[in-house]
Amino acid sequence: MVAVSLCAIGVYNIPPIAGFSVPWPIVVVLGTTVSLMAGFKNSQVLVRSAEALQAFAQISASSRMLSRFCADFTDEPTMRMLVFRHIAWMTALRHCLRRPMPWESMGRKANAEFRKRYHIVEDTTSLTHELETLLGREAAAKILASGMLAAPLQLLDSQGHQINLLFRDARLPPQVYAELLKLMRDFHDQQARCDRIKNSPYPRQYAIVSSMFVAIFCTLLPFGAVPVFAEMSKLGGVWSVISIWLTIPFSALLGWMYMSLDQVGESTSNPFEGGANDVPISQICREIEIELRAAMGETELPAPLLPRNGIAT
């Protein structure tokens, strides 16, 4: 903005083309349009973020019910296998969701820098290692055979298979089987929902038009502001010297505000990218894991993930 402002001042004063400016009404119309676009965009982007949060809230509720059914209707080893596989599913899911996508903004240098201030668990742990701890080396290898991306589905599928077998062998009452299928249905739905959010960015043409408007608005703003402040120099006194330079702080302030308005939406549009405004899926999954393990009577529980620098992940 400062560069553009200087440029605007220069153009206004360099003799041959002195006096160039952009009429205010254009700036006003653009300002209104920019606010509107940003308002609509931010609303729509918030919906994505809210939906991601809902999916994980739903997973919490269903996980608790799953744990209860396993404990009450299956024997100890089956229960442990089902619950650990469920934890493994959540682990695989969050690793997949945190993978980088081409349209996400985590690759940008500023974001990478900022990322050091908080801690994305998926950055420092390996899915392979976690699955081995949860399922044993052999099972983990089998699950990962068709790639990390397929792992969550493989796990859900095995889970469904085992539940079907329990029912076929008459080791589950039909009512409980029906309830477990509802839970499986829910896990499949929530996974499909998360995948949908992860795989389909907020339509790029929408985001680009919005950013373009902000850019043009910010470029024209100083050209519109220059003559207004220049006129003030007629007041004489100190103003005759400095007034025109006021263009710089003013344009910078307003430009920065409208740009941050646009950025705010950008920063929440990908709720699983590993940014500071992500849905805190690692934390939620850890909490569920602690609950499930405690319910099985384990005593060595993993520590809850605390926010670092106030940023929950």
Added chain:
Amino acid sequence: MVAVSLCAIGVYNIPPIAGFSVPWPIVVVLGTTVSLMAGFKNSQVLVRSAEALQAFAQISASSRMLSRFCADFTDEPTMRMLVFRHIAWMTALRHCLRRPMPWESMGRKANAEFRKRYHIVEDTTSLTHELETLLGREAAAKILASGMLAAPLQLLDSQGHQINLLFRDARLPPQVYAELLKLMRDFHDQQARCDRIKNSPYPRQYAIVSSMFVAIFCTLLPFGAVPVFAEMSKLGGVWSVISIWLTIPFSALLGWMYMSLDQVGESTSNPFEGGANDVPISQICREIEIELRAAMGETELPAPLLPRNGIAT
């Protein structure tokens, strides 16, 4: 606003820099933007509040059905145990929801002061005590063993366990068991929903951008208004003396209005913080409790919670 206005008047009159002002069109663009931001923000925040209310309306409906099923299909002691545990769950839930969170505004002095005008039941009662009355000392201690935050889940889980056992022992017809599971599912869902609202504030960057715009608008407003009123002094008469001072009431009025527009959203963004605009969860839970106890034939019913100073809690 008065300070800023005085400052604006000062700057306008102090000789060396006399005549400084902000051009109106900037103020107009900012005003439009502020209205739009506030409008979108208030709409989004209202959704949170409405969702919280829905969750408790849903809990009401399900509680009534639970009570009916317990009375018709379980024996007296089982029914009492189930219903009292349900009341205990609601009690634990509202205590958890009313706990302070770092981003809530109840810590601010003005709010703490205002809080004396109404009565948040959770402020003056202890969860431990209430649970002991409902479940007996031993059971309460067990529930609270893993901390207050885990209490609602512990209670829901015990509830689920007992219902599962009843079914396993063939003391519930399958259809009724299926219905009870639907109710349990619903309680789990509503709890997850309330937790989601409690644990995830309205995105802070959205709120901050909105407040920032209001702040800048209110700062620039008097600087924009000064010359307009100053010009009126040319009319002579009384105006030549007082017109410029009109900046103060005008800026104060408008500034205050736009700030309250922004505040309105803020005040409903956390529907469980214990503020005057909270969803009245204590009152709703008390009403359900009265209904459930009356349905069990109890005669000593707790009194309904009446609004104090017109504020329902």
Added chain:
Amino acid sequence: MVAVSLCAIGVYNIPPIAGFSVPWPIVVVLGTTVSLMAGFKNSQVLVRSAEALQAFAQISASSRMLSRFCADFTDEPTMRMLVFRHIAWMTALRHCLRRPMPWESMGRKANAEFRKRYHIVEDTTSLTHELETLLGREAAAKILASGMLAAPLQLLDSQGHQINLLFRDARLPPQVYAELLKLMRDFHDQQARCDRIKNSPYPRQYAIVSSMFVAIFCTLLPFGAVPVFAEMSKLGGVWSVISIWLTIPFSALLGWMYMSLDQVGESTSNPFEGGANDVPISQICREIEIELRAAMGETELPAPLLPRNGIAT
């Protein structure tokens, strides 16, 4: 508005303070803000109204299914008892929903006056009497024992009890019992929904901020309009005399329009208050009653409730 306009004209002309006016840009910003606030508010309020309508549409659909199941799977006296109790529930529900609430606007004199132009059935009938006709004196007295407000729940609860008993006594096939429970669940849900709308007004701080903006806009409007019309007097001719008085009709027209914009939302915000824009619950319930009675083979059917002066209630 006329008074304010006169005041504005006066202030503009009384010598010592002659020439006072409010700059137009302030009025423009306020106008935009007012439109936006009114737009958002009206949208949100419409949602309440639409939800109320949906609840009753849902009750219609479920009532028809209930009637069919009762006729096909229970004996004549049971069917009659269930259906009449269902009609009694709807009756009690609409009486409860039409009770006055402190924040509703029916107490205002203008509204009370206007109310004479249409007919709210609940004004001229007594719940006690209606219940006695439907259920017999004894049963009605029992239902009303715990107050009118508890009556709908009491009725739903008895309904649920009887259905449970029928199932316990093996007088209902399990599938049909499951369907009846779904219907009961639906009635409970719709009642909780209606109660939620009735008990929680549209957040008062939102409504107040919106009205405040309209009020201030309408107050400043004439002060902004006066100089514009005053200037026209320079045109000479007739204008020199009358132009300034044009402030009055103009301000009145615009002020009235913006006030009605704000009022439109107000008038639908409480869809059960007994106003002319209410959801026509009496009419809907009467239609359902006619259908249910006809389905039982009754021949003396109550007359449908026709709109009076085009206002359905």
Added chain:
Amino acid sequence: MVAVSLCAIGVYNIPPIAGFSVPWPIVVVLGTTVSLMAGFKNSQVLVRSAEALQAFAQISASSRMLSRFCADFTDEPTMRMLVFRHIAWMTALRHCLRRPMPWESMGRKANAEFRKRYHIVEDTTSLTHELETLLGREAAAKILASGMLAAPLQLLDSQGHQINLLFRDARLPPQVYAELLKLMRDFHDQQARCDRIKNSPYPRQYAIVSSMFVAIFCTLLPFGAVPVFAEMSKLGGVWSVISIWLTIPFSALLGWMYMSLDQVGESTSNPFEGGANDVPISQICREIEIELRAAMGETELPAPLLPRNGIAT
């Protein structure tokens, strides 16, 4: 608009009151308000239309499932009876939905004229005749005994009755019975939804305020435009003569645009009125009918309803 514009030009030039005009800022504020109102109104009205479309999409899906179940689990004559009664229900439903309502705009002459360009099947067929073809004369007479409006419900009710009887006589497996009940539930729900849309217009006070704003905007517009164009006459040349007359095309163009903005919403607000923007219920029902008949092995199928002049009905 032309008349109003002429009037505005006249007033501006007739000597005694020459020079009258409306200040632009008023027009700007009004213009913004009108756009906002129209925007909100059109969004809300679109929801009604979209909901109507959804209802019929849902009916399509459920009809196909019904046909499948009937074919696989009932004998030939029962299947035919059920499927034909279902077609009869859709026929009765669309006849009811296409009946005129007092607030619909089909009575207006322009609309009636335009209606000749497309073809509403319900205009040229008689429900009685169609029902007789589908159900036989006797059954049709019985269904229509209580009036056309009650026919769809009568048909749904008979359908439910027959399905209940099939189950009572153990001619349907419980699982299939449960599925059929879900379909019946769905038909009841969709009918209630359509009836709700048909019987409750978009709130009239909302529509009126919006139209009022447009009307006032269009009236003031030429008065605001006159002086602007009049000033151009100072440029001399041809302009001194014609400039003021430019008010007419300009006001007409803008006025017509804002009026059509308002009209666009109006035209979709009643999606079953028989207008050119209706949800094409006749066409959808005909398609379902063809599918159902083909599935029963019929060979003489009715022709699909093609759009006439590009207007599907």
Added chain:
Amino acid sequence: MVAVSLCAIGVYNIPPIAGFSVPWPIVVVLGTTVSLMAGFKNSQVLVRSAEALQAFAQISASSRMLSRFCADFTDEPTMRMLVFRHIAWMTALRHCLRRPMPWESMGRKANAEFRKRYHIVEDTTSLTHELETLLGREAAAKILASGMLAAPLQLLDSQGHQINLLFRDARLPPQVYAELLKLMRDFHDQQARCDRIKNSPYPRQYAIVSSMFVAIFCTLLPFGAVPVFAEMSKLGGVWSVISIWLTIPFSALLGWMYMSLDQVGESTSNPFEGGANDVPISQICREIEIELRAAMGETELPAPLLPRNGIAT
């Protein structure tokens, strides 16, 4: 835009009618209206696109569950038949959805040109051939007998028929049958949803009004800008010559921006038209196909469809 700008400059300078221009406030009002219309339109159109995406996410989740049930509860040949018919259904569905509709924009030359940069699988494969590979020549011919459009329904219907038969022959446990029916219900629903989106364009009158406003705004814009820039020529120097020509780049820039704002919505309004912003249904279906085939133990899997030039289809 350049042509219109030249025209505006011409009109402004040609002697007899020199000085013609459109007053700015008109342009400002139009600009605000255009932004609002575009904002609302883009929001509504995004909903269509999001819904299409949801439908396919839902199909993914349900397909996985179907595959699991088939593998666990049916014998090998039945499983293969069911799964292949399911893949055939998805194939037929995407071929139908990608067929051209009169209101879609793919026929336009620019779009056809651009289409060469990515690859719509349905353009280069034949439904007949694909169905023959999946189902065998005979079955494919039978399915296609009643036309391509009816193929998806025929396939779903056969699927339902076979599942019903399996249940009738007691080769499926009732619980599993119930689950399969839920999946069938879901496929029917998602198909009805996709058909609804495909068959009902975004209401044309809405789109037209919006485009009309943009067109008029862009036409009037240069006429409004000319005098503003013309005035700059008074500054002398270079400006006296070139200033007026600045109208062209400015009008072009702004006009192009507002037009692209309008176009952005247009480009997503038909999410199945085969454009670059389509929901990538071919890719999603291919992924499901790979999963289903891998789950059946096939080893020769089709390759996943990669985005071409960054455009997923």
